[in-house]
Each structure stands twice: as structure tokens, then as C-alpha cells.
Amino acid sequence: MSSDLKFYTNPMSRGRIVRWMLEEVGVPYETIVVEYGDAMKAPDFLRINPMGKVPAIRHKSSIVTECAAICAYLADIFPNAGLAPPIDRRAAYYRWFFFAAGPVEAATMNKTLGVVPADEQRRMVGYDRLETVLDTLETAVKDTPYLAGSDFSAVDVYAGSQIGWGLQFGTLEKRQAFIDYWDRLSSRPAKVRADELDDALVPN
Template identity: 70%
Template structure:
């Protein structure tokens, strides 16, 4: 697909997940950096994402928001990058993409906000309880080299960087399973390029 690809982000946001995915894809893209506050809530950007949040992408006439959706979309839009399993083999791929987008992120967010869920309330929340979420994810990342099988995929970008963020910022238990999994994927060349680009923006030097 030759449509123009535009990436809306802030280097101190979940946009780092999408930046990594874009670098894995290898297609040319334009970066639009938005500052928190008025710029993200401007009428121009709200026309892209009515939530007034980053990241988002525009690919031709299509707009995609939400990190998991963007990762899945880019894997499909650029199949030559090999970042999605064959359609008949996507059960684990979809399962863990959306496990991370739902139960995992919700559980970690509530923990960070010091929101406790009483045992009798667990059936009301999508993740049940934090211990079950962490046990489930730890088992998943220890069973195979990558989250969806024997090959790196877009699910590893999304799940992996959430684990990486958690380990870095202390919001995730430093279980051996998480540390080992993160160690298998954190030094990919695309991840290093993505970090260099975003770190340059944080430092005020542009993308170079």
C-alpha cells in the first residue's frame, strides 16, 4: 500500500509502542509530535482522535487509534514485514494482544491508582484480580520464545513493551518469566531505532 502514513505521538506516551511497530514495519512515515494540553485537544487533532489522546495513525484515508489496534492494523497493512501469523494460526496472537489491552492494562492501572477490588467484586471487572492476571501472563511468556509462538510478531511489540515499561517503572513484579521474555526482545534493531528517535525528541533535538 502506497498511501501516506502519518504517526501522531508524544515521545513520553504509549506512542513508543507504535514507534517500535513502525520501525519493525519499515515503511516510510511522517511523525507529528503533539504536546499534552491544548495541542492534543485542538479541533484539528480531535478530528483525528476525538479522545484527544496519542498515539494515532492516518494511513491514506484510514485513521486508527488504540495501540493494540494500530499494531494489528500495521501488521496486516504491511504483510511483507512478517509481523502477523497466517490467518489460520492467529488464535494466540489475538488472544494475547487483547489480553494485554484489556485485563493486563486494567489490572496494572488499578494497582498504580491504588484501587482495590474486593473478592465479591471480582466478577464485575474484566481482569478478576491482579494475581490471576500476572500468573496467566507469566505462564504465557514462559511457554514459547514469543508470546504467540516461535516467531516474533506484532503481539510481542504490544505485550513486550508493556512488560518492559512495567519492569522499568516498577509497576510490574520482576518475575523471572517477565525478565527473561523482555530480555529476548528488547534489543531488536527496530526497537533500538525507535528509542533513538523518541529519545532525541525528548531531548529536544528532533528526529535527526
């Protein structure tokens, strides 16, 4: 394995998103599994991510954390993979990356935690309410085959993973547009390989 790209993860984490992205990129990387508990809070790992969580990557001398940032970074640093649109056609790409990392993440997590903003708080939380987020996301995945247009890109890895997990664990309504979109993504060879690699790391 190349020492230029190190992937810090745990198979029971959002690291699965980054694993999928790495498999789409198709370059050699070294996997470093970080166990929950003391290992994630140890000084050596806190130098990688002071938050004490995975995933993270080290590419040469650069460290990147946060799933969306890692996916975007990998798409840019390995352009031959074709996972980012040309710079003059990135409006939708950026829009849905930040929408997924912001309103979608916040609204679905709040639902999981049982947090429902009162009507007078809706303007303060940034996403209005979960239904508004889902309606907006539904429009995005209905309008084009992929979020950035006609071609699959890194934003589909990130936002698509959230949709896939939401459908699996019940944090998203099972709207037909979400199901159809996830069906387009979940059978990709890189996604299948990524799942096999992570599943093999899950303790029995």
C-alpha cells in the same frame, strides 16, 4: 517522507509502542509530534482522535487509534514485514493481544491508582485480581519464545512494551519469566532505533 503514513505521537507517551512497531514494519512514515495540553485538544487533532490523545496514525484515508489496534493494523496492511501469523494460526496472537489490551492494562493501571477490588467485586472487574493476570501472563511468556509461537510478531511489540514498562516502573512483579522475555525483545534493532528516535524528541 511518504505522506501515505502519518504518525501522531509524543515521546513521553504510549506512542513509543507504535514507534517501535513502525520501525519493525520498515516503511517510510512522517512523524507529527503533538504537545500535551491545548494541541491535543485542538479541533484539528480532535478530528484525528476525538479522545484528544496520542498515538494515532493516518494511513492514506484511514485513521487508526489505540496502540493495540494500530499494531494489528500495521501488521495486516504491511504483510511483507511478517509481523502477523498466517490467518489459520492466529488464535494465540489474537488471544494475547486482547488479553494485554484488556486485563493487563486494567489490572496494572488499577494497581498504579491504588484501586484493589474487594473479594465480592472480583467477578465484576473482568480480570479477577492482579495476581491472576500476572500468573496467566507468566504462563504465556514461559510456554513459547514469543506470544504467538516461535516467531516474533506484532503482539510482542504491544504486550512486550507493557511488560518492559512494568519491569522498569514497578507495576509488574520482576518475575524471571518476564525478565527473560523482555531480554529477548529489548535488543531488537527496531526497538533500539525507535528508542533513539523518541529519545531525541524529549525536551532537555
